[in-house]
Amino acid sequence: MVAPPPSATSAPAGLTGQTRRLTFHGSGGTLFGIYVVNILLTIATFGFYRFWGRTKIRRFMLSQTSFEGDRFAYHGTGKELLLGFVKAVLFVGLPITAMNAAARFSHDLKIIITGQILTYVLIFTFIPLAMVGARRYRLSRTSWRGIRFSFRGRAWAFARMFLLSSLLGILTLSLYYPFFQARQQAFMVSNSYFGRRPFRFDGRGRDLFGAYIVALLLMLPTLGIYSFWFNARMKRYFWAHTHFETARFRSTMTGGALLLQTLVNTILMIVSLGLAWPWVLIRRTRFEFACLTVEGPLDLAGIVQEPQLATATGDALSSLLGADVGFV
Amino acid sequence: MPDAFTGYYLDGRSAVRREASVRLAGSALEITLADGARLWWPLRDVRQTQGFYSGEQIRLERGAPFPEILLITEPAFLRALRATAPGFGRRFHNPGWRRPRMVFTIGAALAAVAVGAVLYVWAIPAVAGLIAARVPVSWEEKLGSAAVEQLTASRRRCVDPESDEAIAAIVKRLLEPQPNVPYAFRVIVVDEKRVVNAYAVPGGQVVLLRPLVERSRTPEELAGVLAHELQHVLRRHATRLVLQHASTGLLLVAVSGDMTGAMAYGIESARMLGSLRYSRDIESEADTEGLRMLLAADVDPKGMIGFFESMQAEERVAPDMFRYMASHPLAAERVQALTRLAAAHKKEFRPLLPGRDWKSLRRVCAS
Numbered sequence: 001m002v003a004p005p006p007s008a009t010s011a012p013a014g015l016t017g018q019t020r021r022l023t024f025h026g027s028g029g030t031l032f033g034i035y036v037v038n039i040l041l042t043i044a045t046f047g048f049y050r051f052w053g054r055t056k057i058r059r060f061m062l063s064q065t066s067f068e069g070d071r072f073a074y075h076g077t078g079k080e081l082l083l084g085f086v087k088a089v090l091f092v093g094l095p096i097t098a099m100n101a102a103a104r105f106s107h108d109l110k111i112i113i114t115g116q117i118l119t120y121v122l123i124f125t126f127i128p129l130a131m132v133g134a135r136r137y138r139l140s141r142t143s144w145r146g147i148r149f150s151f152r153g154r155a156w157a158f159a160r161m162f163l164l165s166s167l168l169g170i171l172t173l174s175l176y177y178p179f180f181q182a183r184q185q186a187f188m189v190s191n192s193y194f195g196r197r198p199f200r201f202d203g204r205g206r207d208l209f210g211a212y213i214v215a216l217l218l219m220l221p222t223l224g225i226y227s228f229w230f231n232a233r234m235k236r237y238f239w240a241h242t243h244f245e246t247a248r249f250r251s252t253m254t255g256g257a258l259l260l261q262t263l264v265n266t267i268l269m270i271v272s273l274g275l276a277w278p279w280v281l282i283r284r285t286r287f288e289f290a291c292l293t294v295e296g297p298l299d300l301a302g303i304v305q306e307p308q309l310a311t312a313t314g315d316a317l318s319s320l321l322g323a324d325v326g327f328v
Numbered sequence: 329m330p331d332a333f334t335g336y337y338l339d340g341r342s343a344v345r346r347e348a349s350v351r352l353a354g355s356a357l358e359i360t361l362a363d364g365a366r367l368w369w370p371l372r373d374v375r376q377t378q379g380f381y382s383g384e385q386i387r388l389e390r391g392a393p394f395p396e397i398l399l400i401t402e403p404a405f406l407r408a409l410r411a412t413a414p415g416f417g418r419r420f421h422n423p424g425w426r427r428p429r430m431v432f433t434i435g436a437a438l439a440a441v442a443v444g445a446v447l448y449v450w451a452i453p454a455v456a457g458l459i460a461a462r463v464p465v466s467w468e469e470k471l472g473s474a475a476v477e478q479l480t481a482s483r484r485r486c487v488d489p490e491s492d493e494a495i496a497a498i499v500k501r502l503l504e505p506q507p508n509v510p511y512a513f514r515v516i517v518v519d520e521k522r523v524v525n526a527y528a529v530p531g532g533q534v535v536l537l538r539p540l541v542e543r544s545r546t547p548e549e550l551a552g553v554l555a556h557e558l559q560h561v562l563r564r565h566a567t568r569l570v571l572q573h574a575s576t577g578l579l580l581v582a583v584s585g586d587m588t589g590a591m592a593y594g595i596e597s598a599r600m601l602g603s604l605r606y607s608r609d610i611e612s613e614a615d616t617e618g619l620r621m622l623l624a625a626d627v628d629p630k631g632m633i634g635f636f637e638s639m640q641a642e643e644r645v646a647p648d649m650f651r652y653m654a655s656h657p658l659a660a661e662r663v664q665a666l667t668r669l670a671a672a673h674k675k676e677f678r679p680l681l682p683g684r685d686w687k688s689l690r691r692v693c694a695s
Binding site for chain 2: 036043064
């Protein structure tokens, strides 16, 4: 596959207000090659290679993604992921496991129950911290046209919002869910930067409230299948309210398409016993990109490098807690 | 071969892309930008970060941490660079290696399958067996008591002194010829309406469901089931299964990397099929070793075979492909294997519980 011919000079072309897309160029065969070599080396090194393998896959996925004729680049390293993993295990994984185990071996039922509750609370507190950490790391290691992305939100502010919103969600019997999602998205998007310029998000939970009520009512009669339609609706709404400078995003994802996509991917994975993973990942990525456009004028001349520091601890923690954000 | 190429230049400070022409000048690149500015990149400072796959643009970087970048779309560039600066060949990707790399990748795929198969079929069961043999009996007893609590929590336990004593006598007869048995065995019968089943938990407790006991036509039939369950305990099958399940989990973590959502399902289905095979293996082992146990105690194995035959009559005939989704071998296969084994050992048998009325003894939950 050949990259689309790049426009002559992008600054003037960028101002014309055309529709732009992300394009994925890579093939499943190439990714399968990377995946298989990763498996072999991971087994041979008793698991240590997985951090380097993961980095190789991320690098491939981003460098096969182009926007305006230029590829993205991933700058993370396996060593960073390994150090992040060691830190996450030492400071979060081990203490929580040890405390939980100690409480379990006690003969006092009160201690056992307190230990269990404390474990859940701690894990639940670390989930938002891990989400922010993962996003901070991934964005800081991603660049386009040599300009780094970054994330500048404060982890504890997000954790406070996340825990409070979860509590509200429970108290309102999940009616708070659309507001929670919108606040979470607002935090994640409006603290993301490309170079020195921030992304902006102006979505509000109340715009999704009606759709959520409909979804709740239809969830049981459709055996949960309606959730695909609600999720697609939410995605469309979130993208429609995401801006970068004067450009805005637009998603055309429909519930039916999302359902079909998920169904086919799941069947492919089960039938192949997991071996189709590279093709499934690429199918999914192409699907997401096909639904997404960037519209309006985009002034790239004013975008200036302004990198931020970040470590991989949050990224490792998020995979440790099973709260991974996807897109490898 | 041309020594000038066109591409784009990014300065690493702004997102503006500028057209550039690149000339190969021995141990350096001479870059001329559209506005006439000239840059001189000594090759020893230049590294390649993209362009390792066909169709991917070549990306060269110079400086750190936020390098200047040169993008070149013509694939011939790499070959020309090798020709004019052979001393720097190792710094840049060699397109000539793509074919050997593909061959290597296919080799790696085959090797990964082979390594996985060896680990799964041989190494994991062997290691699990070694470790299981070293787990202290007291640990197994603790684990077993907890399991029995769970299994029998919602059901009534059947207690009938006469029947209990008869079942204990069968167990005693089976264990007599066995050298050093580290377990104190205990058989528990629980009330149940339809399900014909028996479980062995680690540490020596065996749980029989009432219909199984009532279905056995002779004490020899029940002895067959008990021999099978005792072998599960003696060979530490439960402990082995737990260890094997944990090891396949570790193996799959290595394989799966960062799979999420739908992708994790596929891998989990593979793991389940793998665990079921391990389960069928231990069931076959408990069958053959159970039959040997009967023979050693001079109990007629016809009882065991007869019981499995009556189970086989009830087994719904499923298409052959489903055998890989079963936790036990097919009853027909079990009967065949046991008949073959029993035929090879003709000897004199002594009856179990002579002079006792099995029809009344087997009604364990009557009271």
